[in-house]
Amino acid sequence: MPASAGGASVMAWNVFRFCTALKGLGFLMILLVLGVVGVTYYAVVVTNYVPALVHAGGLDSLVSVGVLILFHALLVMLLWSYFSCVFTDPGGVPPNWRPNVDEEAGEADVLNASEFSRLEPHSSGHKIRYCRKCGNFKPPRCHHCSVCGRCILKMDHHCVWVVNCVGALNYKYFLLFLFYTFLETTLVTLSLLPNFLGFFTDQEIHISPASLATTFMAFVLNLAFALSILGFLIMHISLVAANTTTIEAYEKRSSPKRCYDLGRMKNFQQNVNSLPHDNFYYLVNQVFGTDTAYWFLPGYTDEDKHRMPCLQGLEYPLRPDFNSEVS
Template structure:
């Protein structure tokens, strides 16, 4: 029995190590998909159409403008997720006593320990036995990164990083712009794709036609899959929860961090509208919204743990 447990733990460790090694491979894969798409849309189809004149040139200009604008936002958002630390527990972290007094979540109770204070009978905090440190609210340990991550949502192999408090907005924008870009590309290449199954003579070299066909299928697949993923995360933002929390609290009647859709949205995107669609926060929001730093989160004023 002991031996099987050791083998299972070793296999999990091996799996986590393999995920860490995917880093540069996944980034190159993403850039490869972007490169194939760019070649098909710009170099093979709509770039040459610019010299055709008339209505075809106008359509080509519009498609290329939208394509490049969305591509720029997609790449900006993607590399913001990749290179932004999702948030780690600060050294010598100590939680605020008034945030803990009598407000322990049922899904956090199993990993909490008494706090050595004069009123320790009513004050409990969370503790990570892997990192040997205290855990802020909504913080979880990532086995791939080997550390605790603030408001961890999940570890994403596509961005080679954890998605947490400090880069969750950037991840959502990456999904959003990926969906828009792949939808635009699918629509732009659809007429060329239809020609493949018609009796019309198809202009272009075999390599050009093959690239166009492949880019259409690839972008259609990404558009459909990302759409489902985007809808799921929109529902999570609306409820002010994460993927991990949604799974852990599925039997919980109420959620202490659900402040209403508007405030829940602001907990991720901030209050300054001009920053909602770019992977950045205003200095004003960073100063007055502690939730964006990942350590403190407002709760319902009428929340009563005795209901659970």
């Protein structure tokens, strides 16, 4: 990414930006994800449920059909959400972006970096922030990622599992990846449980030792992922409910005012009647979009893409009482 002359020398000494080992680890994580998917697919489909569908009859065949359909549906959604998060840019600061000193008057800020230290919070109550590594002003909720070597809009964290930052433009995809992974790993754990228990008992198992070992491995891996992802999923649901990010949650001691917390339901989908009709943020959904039919799909409607300033990552609605708190 190009940087200003003032920030070039700083960026040149950014160890993380040029740490190929760390970035290589991320691509190994993608291979690990695909490897776990491959082992799981072999254990569930090839080893257990397709043979059961072919050779069993009656209720067992119906159960096999149900498991296979649900397994493949969740797998498609999991991989769709995962690669959407991997390949979607989380959002960077537009070139030559400047904050507005007086948003109500429409006066655009034309200040340079040397004037930054003298700036007061502008009319929205936000402090004007400047990244000395990138040499650019920082929009609200924007943070610099040392691994990516640039500022990320509404940065939540850098995730090595997706070889990408999780930010304004791909946070929904990350949440859906967690959601569908939890459902898939839970389904696999439950569907392989009988054979896993049979491994420790005298129960007769009609599969080869190699297939049994694969089933055992797939069960343990999916159980571990299901339990760990459940914790992450609960954490991120609570963050969305409070309209905050992982970074902001860790910063709350220094920034105790939760200025973006509009109330639990409005954080998921903002009510048009909750804000003045001339406010730019009406009909805005903070994360999932205004069309509920798209809430469980890794994408947005074209209409949402054009009228969601939060999706653009540059401006966010504040609590109605925030300006009075900071004044």
